[in-house]
Amino acid sequence: MTRQRTAALVGNPNAGKSALFNALTGARQKIANYPGVTVERKAGRLILPSGEPVELIDLPGSYSFDSASPDEEVTRKVVHGEFPGEALPEVLVLVLDAANLEQHLVFAQEVIALGRPTVVALNMIDLAERDGLTLDPAALSQALGVPVIPTVAVRRRGLDELAEAIARAEIQASDEEAETHTRQHLTLPERRLAARHMAKGATLSESAQHRLHSGLDTILLHPWFGAPILLALLFVIFQAVFAWATPFADALEGAVGAISEWVVATFPGGFLRDLVTEGVLAGVGSVVVFLPQIVILFAFILVMEASGYMARAAYIMDRLMARVGLSGKSFIPLLSSVACAIPGIMATRSIADPKDRLTTILVAPLMTCSARLPVYALIIAAVIPNTTVGPGVGLQGLVMFALYVAGIAGAMIAALVLRRTVAKGAASGFIMEMPRYQMPRLRDLAIGLWQRAWVFLRRAGTIIFVATIALWVLLSFPKADPGESQIDASFAGTIATGVHAVVEPIGFNREMALALVPAMAAREVAVSSLATTYAVDSGDEDETALALEEQITARWSLPTALAFLAWFVFAPQCLSTIAVARRETNGWKWPMFMVGYLFALAYVFAGATYWIAVAAGL
Numbered sequence: 001m002t003r004q005r006t007a008a009l010v011g012n013p014n015a016g017k018s019a020l021f022n023a024l025t026g027a028r029q030k031i032a033n034y035p036g037v038t039v040e041r042k043a044g045r046l047i048l049p050s051g052e053p054v055e056l057i058d059l060p061g062s063y064s065f066d067s068a069s070p071d072e073e074v075t076r077k078v079v080h081g082e083f084p085g086e087a088l089p090e091v092l093v094l095v096l097d098a099a100n101l102e103q104h105l106v107f108a109q110e111v112i113a114l115g116r117p118t119v120v121a122l123n124m125i126d127l128a129e130r131d132g133l134t135l136d137p138a139a140l141s142q143a144l145g146v147p148v149i150p151t152v153a154v155r156r157r158g159l160d161e162l163a164e165a166i167a168r169a170e171i172q173a174s175d176e177e178a179e180t181h182t183r184q185h186l187t188l189p190e191r192r193l194a195a196r197h198m199a200k201g202a203t204l205s206e207s208a209q210h211r212l213h214s215g216l217d218t219i220l221l222h223p224w225f226g227a228p229i230l231l232a233l234l235f236v237i238f239q240a241v242f243a244w245a246t247p248f249a250d251a252l253e254g255a256v257g258a259i260s261e262w263v264v265a266t267f268p269g270g271f272l273r274d275l276v277t278e279g280v281l282a283g284v285g286s287v288v289v290f291l292p293q294i295v296i297l298f299a300f301i302l303v304m305e306a307s308g309y310m311a312r313a314a315y316i317m318d319r320l321m322a323r324v325g326l327s328g329k330s331f332i333p334l335l336s337s338v339a340c341a342i343p344g345i346m347a348t349r350s351i352a353d354p355k356d357r358l359t360t361i362l363v364a365p366l367m368t369c370s371a372r373l374p375v376y377a378l379i380i381a382a383v384i385p386n387t388t389v390g391p392g393v394g395l396q397g398l399v400m401f402a403l404y405v406a407g408i409a410g411a412m413i414a415a416l417v418l419r420r421t422v423a424k425g426a427a428s429g430f431i432m433e434m435p436r437y438q439m440p441r442l443r444d445l446a447i448g449l450w451q452r453a454w455v456f457l458r459r460a461g462t463i464i465f466v467a468t469i470a471l472w473v474l475l476s477f478p479k480a481d482p483g484e485s486q487i488d489a490s491f492a493g494t495i496a497t498g499v500h501a502v503v504e505p506i507g508f509n510r511e512m513a514l515a516l517v518p519a520m521a522a523r524e525v526a527v528s529s530l531a532t533t534y535a536v537d538s539g540d541e542d543e544t545a546l547a548l549e550e551q552i553t554a555r556w557s558l559p560t561a562l563a564f565l566a567w568f569v570f571a572p573q574c575l576s577t578i579a580v581a582r583r584e585t586n587g588w589k590w591p592m593f594m595v596g597y598l599f600a601l602a603y604v605f606a607g608a609t610y611w612i613a614v615a616a617g618l
């Protein structure tokens with residue numbers, strides 16, 4: 001009885017499976033859809049050297065058998081013989097990218113562990129050579145325990161040898177009656193380590209540049225040092241945000257003060273002048289002075305992205321993320337949330353698993369977005385002494401770093417809890433392609449920075465401007481009788497008293513309570529609100545000129561200020577984020593849940609911070 005011989009091409013995305021498929025089968029192809037899914041089934045006829053035909057199928061690329069995307073699901077089921085209506089392929093042709101051997105070997109081990117007759121096509125040898133890498137197929141074959149054939153699919157190099165190896169594997173498959181000897185399964189970290197050793201063992205020589213790049217990877221992706229290096233880098237960034245921004249921030253502050261003085265000196269007193277000095281200049285101006293810090297933070301982020309380090313940070317974080325039940329796929333959305341949770345939440349669309357995605361949406365607001373930077377920077381500058389706690393380590397930068405870490409830790413713990421309760425499910429592994437290291441181009445950096453700065457200034461000119469003016473109006477009317485405080489008399493004062501009753505137990509004063517309300521529009525409004533409130537409150541012009549920072553230093557106790565910082569780590573003070581969460585989850589249920597748990601966390605942590613600080617005598 002002769003039956004149809006079969007073989008399937010498997011491997012990571014972009015290994016060159018389709019290119020090999022086309023080269024091996026030529027025009028003898030049939031394209032259809034797998035039943036029930038929109039994934040294409042590509043089959044073709046490969047003629048072995050003996051003249052015998054083999055049905056070759058080109059499977060979708062896959063990073064792992066644990067993955068959940070529909071494409072990867074098809075690949076997993078077909079090679080396990082679980083796909084309805086699809087015969088278990090007799091031979092697996094595992095396609096590896098020689099230029100990215102180490103990454104491709106991670107999935108390769110899973111395929112080989114199936115114990116099926118397997119042939120490796122070590123493809124893209126030409127690209128490896130271009131990168132200055134000479135590989136030893138024999139050594140790799142020995143390490144993997146299967147034949148390895150070097151190929152260049154696009155130039156038809158190695159195709160005859162590959163066809164011969166497939167023919168031998170077909171004979172082996174029929175000898176063994178397609179019996180499978182499943183080998184030992186390794187965990188993802190074990191496979192990564194083994195991939196590293198195998199790739200090294202199969203490398204005969206490499207160019208200086210390639211050695212430099214892989215040397216960098218050895219250090220930056222080291223299982224033990226990788227994470228501390230990432231943390232140290234973040235630490236340096238926050239030191240720089242404070243240390244480098246100061247002269248620029250001072251200059252901006254001076255400019256805003258000078259304009260304010262000029263307005264006071266030039267125009268007669270009254271409604272309009274007060275609106276400009278107390279509302280626009282004191283309020284919006286107080287936010288704009290944080291532009292240098294935003295620019296410095298993003299300069300670092302952009303350099304990390306452009307140099308190729310960011311993808312490596314994702315790789316390092318993947319291990320941590322897996323431990324809390326998220327995949328590395330959540331890293332990019334969470335990282336974007338450092339700029340703003342809105343693009344972060346939108347980026348979760350790339351996460352295939354719905355529970356993974358939901359969890360990522362729910363924790364994204366915990367990542368410290370750039371809108372918190374002005375709040376943190378203001379309060380820290382006002383209450384944390386500008387001293388050093390070690391050579392080159394400023395206390396202010398250290399506190400800022402701690403707040404960012406608190407946000408990340410909060411997100412991780414929240415994810416862990418959510419994955420065990422409302423979004424139950426198993427973690428899926430993730431392996432991504434590492435881009436090459438590159439020198440960032442100055443022009444691209446400049447454009448990226450300009451875009452971030454513009455987003456910030458536009459917010460100041462629109463949402464922050466409007467919220468601050470609205471607050472100023474509420475603060476300014478009705479007018480106080482002589483001797484009475486303007487805030488007590490105003491509409492805003494009445495609102496503040498109501499909110500204050502709720503937040504007094506966690507150490508907040510009344511101005512803070514008032515600032516929380518308009519800050520729902522955008523977190524930076526907390527800064528402009530405080531500035532406007534103190535400007536209206538002080539009434540006489542000399543005191544208006546007193547910088548917001550000094551007002552806070554004079555009026556707030558340290559426990560109160562720390563409680564306010566703790567509040568902003570958790571509080572979902574952003575209506576746009578809530579609206580985006582509603583759109584991305586198709587309903588109010590999850591955004592309401594998100595707002596509820598985040599406010600609860602903010603309240604508990606701010607309260608705990610306050611009372612611990614009071615007990616410690618701060």
Ligand SMILES: Nc1nc2c(ncn2[C@@H]2O[C@H](COP(=O)(O)OP(=O)(O)OP(=O)(O)O)[C@@H](O)[C@H]2O)c(=O)[nH]1
Nearest residue numbers: 013014015016017018019060061123124152153154
């Ligand atoms: N230089 C070079 N390029 C190749 C080689 N093999 C494939 N390519 C190119 O690499 C790219 C990806 O190849 P594909 O065949 O589409 O990769 P694939 O494995 O089918 O990818 P998925 O279908 O996404 O899993 C294409 O642009 C190919 O032309 C090779 O040996 N050398």
Ligand SMILES: [Mg+2]
Nearest residue numbers: 017018060061
């Ligand atoms: Mg393909």
